[in-house]
Amino acid sequence: MFSRHFSSRLLFFTRGLRTTASLKMPIQVGQTLPSIELHEGTPKDKVNILELFKGKKGILFAVPGAFTPGCSQTHLPGYVNDYLKLKAKGFEVIACVSVNDAFVMSAWGIERKATGKIRMLADPAGEFTKAVDLGFDATPALGNIRSKRYAMTIEDGVVKSVAIEPDATGLTVSLSCSILNE
Structure with a gap:
């Protein structure tokens, strides 16, 4: 009786281990960006994120929400202000992504003077955020799952570096200064 009970517990435990081992992990250095369409400007204007960085060196940074304090006062303005320095380091594309709609991202880009410098990309359903496993539950503050705050450098669609804020939202x-110091 004891051995049969022990065996069933062992079987349950090992099955649980297999399930745990298959959990997804955030995108890593050396991985290719997923081929997912994001919105830019309006919902009908789509940008495939992998195609955007194909054959180019670029930066993709994410924010939890447009018009939120840390995103509006520090994160996005840093990339806008450092735009010429980042271009001088060879970055051809600089893009910001957020789990917001295209209209909000466009208005935020205009308001923060990012137009013509930073590609303001909307991930309205969080599909890209889920695919790179960089979401967190921001329901209490922002109403839904949002993107963790991070920045990655990319060359020809392949992640070369990724820096994820330890608490998902910190600064x-x-x-941008972290990328300039790489």
Whole structure:
């Protein structure tokens, strides 16, 4: 009786281990961006994120929400202000992504003077955020799952570096100055 009970517990435990081992992990250095369409400007204007960085060196940074304090006062303005320095380092594309709609991202880009410098990309259903496994539950503050704050450098669609804020929303490792210091 004991051995049969022990065996069933062992079987349950090992099955649980297999399930745990298959959990998804955030996108890593050396991985290719997923081929997912995001919105830019309006919902009908779509940009495939992999195609955007194909054959180019670029930066993709994400924010939890447009018009939120840290995103509007520090994160996006840093990339706007450092645009020429980042271009001088060879970055051809600089894009910001957020789980927001295209109209909000467009208005935020205009308001923060990012137009013509930073590609303001909307991930309205969070499909890209889920695909790179960089979402977090921001329901209490923002109403839904949002993107963690991060910055990655990309060459020809392949991630070369990724810096994810340890608490998902802080302003330490994902700022433009961090990329300039790489």
